[in-house]
Every structure is written in C-alpha cells, then in structure tokens.
Amino acid sequence: xxxxxxxxRHKVTEMGQEVTxxxxxxxxxxxxxxxxxxxxxxxxxxxxxxNRAPLDDSGMPKDRxxxxxxxxxxxxxxxxxxxxRDSAVYFCASGLTHxxxxxxxxxxxxxxxxxxx
Amino acid sequence: xxxxxxxxxxxxxxxxxxxxxxxxYSTTSDRLYWYRQDPxxxxxxxxxxxxxxxxxxxxxxxxxxxTKARLSTLHITAAVHDLSATYFCAVIKLSGTYKxxxxxxxxxxxxx
Numbered sequence: 053x054x055x056x057x058x059x060x061r062h063k064v065t066e067m068g069q070e071v072t073x074x075x076x077x078x079x080x081x082x083x084x085x086x087x088x089x090x091x092x093x094x095x096x097x098x099x100x101x102x103n104r105a106p107l108d109d110s111g112m113p114k115d116r117x118x119x120x121x122x123x124x125x126x127x128x129x130x131x132x133x134x135x136x137r138d139s140a141v142y143f144c145a146s147g148l149t150h151x152x153x154x155x156x157x158x159x160x161x162x163x164x165x166x167x168x169x
Numbered sequence: 170x171x172x173x174x175x176x177x178x179x180x181x182x183x184x185x186x187x188x189x190x191x192x193x194y195s196t197t198s199d200r201l202y203w204y205r206q207d208p209x210x211x212x213x214x215x216x217x218x219x220x221x222x223x224x225x226x227x228x229x230x231x232x233x234x235x236t237k238a239r240l241s242t243l244h245i246t247a248a249v250h251d252l253s254a255t256y257f258c259a260v261i262k263l264s265g266t267y268k269x270x271x272x273x274x275x276x277x278x279x280x281x
Contacts, residue, residue, distance in 0.1 A: 085269070094271065094273050094274060095212075095257065095271040095274075097268055097269065100268070108268060143211065143212070145212075156200075156217070157202070157214055157217055158214075158269065159214070160204075160211045160212040160213075161211060162210075162211050163211055
C-alpha cells in the first residue's frame with residue numbers, strides 16, 4: 053500500500069528553535085509539494101519540486117524557511133528560527149508528472165502538526 | 170491570477186437530505202479535483218474531473234464540471250453522518266508552474 057509518509061507527526065518547540073520536517077514520497081513519484089494549513093489561511097502551497105528541482109517556492113517565507121530534496125526518496129522543510137505564527141499543520145503530497153499533462157493526481161501525507169510556543 | 174471560491178463555507182444538514190456544494194474558479198483551468206478531509210486527518214482524493222460535462226459518482230457523492238461556467242458542483246444525496254467532513258475543490262492550470270489552487274473548503278456536518 054503506497055503512501056506518503058511524514059515525520060514527525062507532532063512537534064512542539066520553543067520560539068527560535070530550528071524545526072525540520074521530513075517527507076518520503078510514494079516510490080516512483082517525481083513531484084513533491086509542501087503545503088501549510090491553518091484555520092485562518094486555509095491550505096497554502098509553500099513549495100514544490102519536480103525531479104528534485106525546486107519549481108516554485110513563492111509561497112514560502114524565504115528568510116526562515118527552506119525546502120530541499122536531498123534525494124528522490126526524501127524531501128525536507130526546515131524552519132530556522134521558528135516563530136509562534138508558524139504553528140500549523142504541514143502536509144507533503146507527491147504525484148507523477150507526465151510531460152505536458154502535469155501531475156494527474158497528488159497524494160497527501162498524514163501531516164506534521166507543529167506548535168511553536 | 171487563478172482563484173477558487175467555494176460555497177457555502179459551512180453546511181449543517183439533516184440525515185437523509187440532499188444538498189450541493191459549489192466551486193467557482195476565476196480563469197480557465199485544465200482539471201478540477203475534489204478532496205475530503207476528516208478532522209485532524211489528511212486530505213483524501215475523491216474525484217478528478219477532466220473535461221466539460223464530466224460527471225463522476227461514488228456512493229452518495231456526485232461531482233460535475235461545467236468549464237464554460239467555471240463551476241463544479243459536489244452533490245450529496247441522502248446524507249449520512251459518515252459524510253461529515255470538510256470538502257475542498259482544487260484546480261490546476263497546465264501552464265506556467267502547474268500549481269494547484271485550493272478553495273477555502275466547505276465544512277459539512279450531518280446531523281443524525
């Protein structure tokens with residue numbers, strides 16, 4: 053049963069600390085998305101990668117957030133330093149891009165619930 | 170800029186009733202998706218609608234797409250409590266950065 057996995061599932065940290073969230077996309081998927089979900093802003097796209105290359109990170113605060121794909125099986129989202137306003141659920145999703153067809157469907161991971169005190 | 174609006178934002182309905190959730194988008198889109206999210210859970214894909222007039226059904230849910238009106242509907246037939254969740258629509262434009270744009274979500278509560 054192929055699934056997107058994310059770790060940790062929950063994270064509580066203090067303001068100013070570094071937070072790293074990890075995502076393992078479904079094997080064979082070449083596109084990875086990072087989303088943030090809050091009650092106020094809803095679901096926001098932070099960044100996404102295709103074939104490990106960042107395609108769009110315009111939704112991500114550049115001064116404190118960074119996203120990488122060290123290899124095809126791992127995507128990371130890092131916040132340094134973290135702030136209380138970063139408290140949210142962070143979802144990773146993966147999909148398979150076919151040439152000009154884009155990603156037919158994306159599959160979401162279980163999310164990381166981040167609380168910054 | 171592609172924008173997606175859903176209405177209503179909140180919906181409380183009695184079991185056995187029918188209702189429709191609407192998803193409007195601002196510019197031409199190549200595909201439309203519907204997702205379900207249970208409280209504290211992830212998003213689960215329900216439907217992918219590819220072309221004008223597309224209709225898909227799964228159980229008590231039926232989704233349709235009118236690309237001319239830039240409108241998709243999610244119709245609930247004879248609602249049951251298990252359908253209580255938040256429903257999102259999302260659109261994608263197959264040009265530029267191929268970003269998915271999500272609607273605000275409709276929180277549905279089915280009362281027994």
